[in-house]
Amino acid sequence: MSDTNIPLPERIRPRSLSEIIGQDHLLGEQAPLRQMIDQGHLPSIIFWGPPGVGKTTIALLLAQAVDRPFISLSALNTGVKELREVIAESGDLLPPVVFIDEIHRFNKSQQDALLGAVEKGKITLIGATTENPSFEVNSALLSRCQVYTLHSLDETAIQQLIQRALGSDKFLKERQIKIEEYDALFQFSAGDARKALNLLDLVASTFEAGQENIINNALVVKTAQQNIARYDKSGEQHYDLVSAFIKSIRGSDPDATLYWMARMLKGGEDPVFIARRMLIAASEDIGNSNPNALLLAGECFRSVQAVGMPEARIILGQCAVYLATSPKSNSTYLAINQALQLAEKTAHLPVPLHLRNAPTKLMKQQGYGADYLYPHDFPEHFVLQEYLPPELKGTQLYQRALNKREVEAERLQQRRWQQDQQQQ
Template identity: 90%
Template sequence: MSETTPLPERIRPRDLSEIIGQEHLLGEHAPLRQMIDQGHLPSIIFWGPPGVGKTTIALLLAQAVDRPFLSLSALNTGVKELREIIAESGDLIVPVVFIDEIHRFNKSQQDALLSAVEKGKITLVGATTENPSFEVNSALLSRCQVYTLNALDQQAIQDLLQRALKQDQFLMQRHIRIDEYEALIQFSAGDARKALNLLDLIASTFVEDTENVIDNAAVVKVAQQNIARYDKSGEQHYDLVSAFIKSIRGSDPDATLYWMARMLKGGEDPVFIARRMLIAASEDIGNSNPNALLLAGECFRSVQAVGMPEARIILGQTAVYLATSAKSNSTYLAINKALALAEKTANLAVPLHLRNAPTKLMKQQGYGVDYLYPHDFPEHFVQQTYLPPELNGTKLYHSARNKREVEGERLQQRRWQGTPEN
C-alpha cells in the first residue's frame, strides 16, 4: 500500500486475533470465537459506535469460515440491486453479505433481506450505530444474533497507536515517540479510525530519520488545524447531536435549529434526529409539559411518512417547541433511582394487601385483604402504603418547581402525611 492510503486501511487487522478492544466477543471462550472455532456463522447484527471494527470483524469472520464476502451500503443499495445480488447467490456456498448502516434500510429492503435469510440464501452481517430494536423489523431481528461492540477504552487506544508505530513503514521512518496520550485519547473518543487518522496527520508534519515526539500540545495544534480533514468520514455525528440536545435542554431555539441544520446538511438520517427529540421530550421536559412528548411522537411518525426535504419543516417545528418549552428532569431522575433501588431490593415481597387474589386459596392466605379501593373514598384518595414495609418512607420522585408538577404535589403531600420515615 502507498503512503496515500489512510493509516486505518494500511494496518487493518488481517486476523481476528489482531482485533483490539472487543475481547468480550472475540477473546478466548467468547461467543463469536467459539462459533468460529466450530465453523459456524449465523446471521448477525453488530451494534456499536463508529470506528470500533464492525466492518473489519465482518470480513474476518467470513474469511474464518471460508465464505465469499460481499459488502453493501444501505445508502446506495436499492431493493432492485439487493434482489439481484440475492438471486445471484450460489446454492452451494452461502455468501456473507455485509450491510453497513442497516438501520437506514426501509421496510421493503428489510423484507428482501428477511426472505433471503429465511431461505438460507445468504448469511447476513449488518452493522448499525443505532439500537437495532428500534430500526430493524422484529421478524428480521429475531433471525439474527445481536452483538454489541464497545468504544475503545484508553488502554485499547494506546495499544492501537503503539501497534501502528511498530507496523507501518511510513510511521517507522519518522521514529515517533508518544510521550503524552491524553489529547489523542480525548480527540479519538473511543474511535479507532479517529485515533489512527489523527496519528497519521501528526506524522505527516514530521520529517524522516529524526527523533519526533508527540505530546498533548502537538495533538491539539494539528487536530484543530485539520478538523475538516480529520472528520472527513462524518465522525462529528456524536458531537453535533450532543450540541443539539444540550441546546434544547438549555432552551435556546436558535442554537437548536443551527445544530439540527448542521446534521441535516451533513447527511444525518432525519429519523435519527426525530428519535433524539422524542427522548429529549421525556428526559428534559417530562411532566412540566406532557404535550412535548405527544408532539415529538407525532414528529417521529411524520418524518418516517414524509421523508426529506419536507421533513425538515416538521423537524424544525418540533425542535423549536421543545427548546422553548418548560424544562424538568424530575421523572428521568426518579426512574433511574427506582431502577437502582429495584436492583438492590429485588428480594422484597409484594405486601399482601396489594397482591392479586384470583383463587380461593390465595384469598384464604390473605392476598388482597385490607386493600382500600381509592375510588370508594372522598376525592378518590385514601391513605395506605404501597411499598414493601422495608421501604416505607422511601421517596424517589421529587417534583420540579414548575406549574404542572407543583399542581400534582397535593396528593403527594397528603400521601406523605403520617407515613413513617424509613
C-alpha cells in the same frame, strides 16, 4: 496511488482475526465468534456498536476465515432492486457473506427482502448498526441473526493500536515518532480506532522524515483543531453533534438547537434518529413540566417516518424549537433512576397483602386483597392508604422541580396526604 494517499486506517487494516484489537470478548481464544470460526461455522450476525471499532473489518475477516465470497453494501445507497439482484446472483453451492453497513437505515421492505434470502440460506447476512437492533431491525429478521455487541476501545487498546501503526507503517517509521503523552489522543479519539489513526496520520504529516519527532498533548490538540474537517470526515462527528444538539435543547437555546440539527441533516444523519433523540429529551429533560412535549415529540417521530426528507426537516424543526423553548424538569428522570436503585436493593420485600390480586378462593382465604380501599369509592377518588412495603414507608423518590405544573401537582398531593404526614 501512493501509500501516503491511502488513509492510515486502510494502510494498517488487520489481515487476520488475531490482529483485531479491543474485541477479545468476541474474538479471544475461548470467545463465541472464535469458537464458531474454528468449527467452520458462520451464522447470520448483527454487529451493534459505535463507529470505528472494526465492524466492517471483522465481517470481512470472518468471511475469509470460512472461505466465502464477501459482498459489501451500504444501507445509504442500496435499494430493494439492488438487494434482489445481489440475492439472485448468489450461488446456491457457496452462499456469499453479504455485509450491510448501517442496516438500521433499511426500511421494512428492504429488510423483508433480506429475510427470505437468510431463511433459505442463499446468503449469510452480517449487518452493522450503531443503533439498538431491537428497535431498528424487524423481529423476524433479528430472530434469525446472532446479535453481538462491539465495545469502544479503551485507552490500553488505543495505545496498542497506535504502537502497532508506528511499528508497521512505512510512512510513520520513516518519521521516527516518539509519543511522550497519550491523553489528547485518547480524548479526541473517544474509543474510535479510526479517529485515533486518522489523528496520528494528521500529526505525522507535519513531520520531516529521517529525524526523531515528538508527539505530545499540545501538538495533538493544535493539529486536531486546525484540521477538524479532515479529522471528522465521513460523518465521524456523529456523537459530538448529537451531544451538542441535546445539550442545546436542555439549555433552552432554540437557535443552537436548530444549528446543530441542521449540521446533522447536512451530514447525512438519519432524520428518524434525530426524532428519536428528541423523543427521549422530551421525557428526560422536560418531563412533567410540560407533558405535551412528549406527545409532540412522539407525533414528530411518527410523522418523520411517514413523510421522509426533505419535508421532514420542517417537522423536525418545529419539534426542536418547541422542546428548546419549553419549561425544563428532570425530576421524573431522577426519580425512576432512584426507584431502580432502590428496587435492586429491596427486591426481597414482599408485596403487602392488601395490594395483591386475589383471583382464586384460596388466595382470598389467605388474605390477598383484604383491607384494600378502592379510591374511586371515596370523595375526590382518593383515600389514605399505604402502597409501599412497610419497611419502605415514608420513602420519597420523586422530588418535584420548580415549575408551574409540578408545583400545582405537589400542592394537591400535599392536601391529599396531609393527614398521613401528620400521623407520621
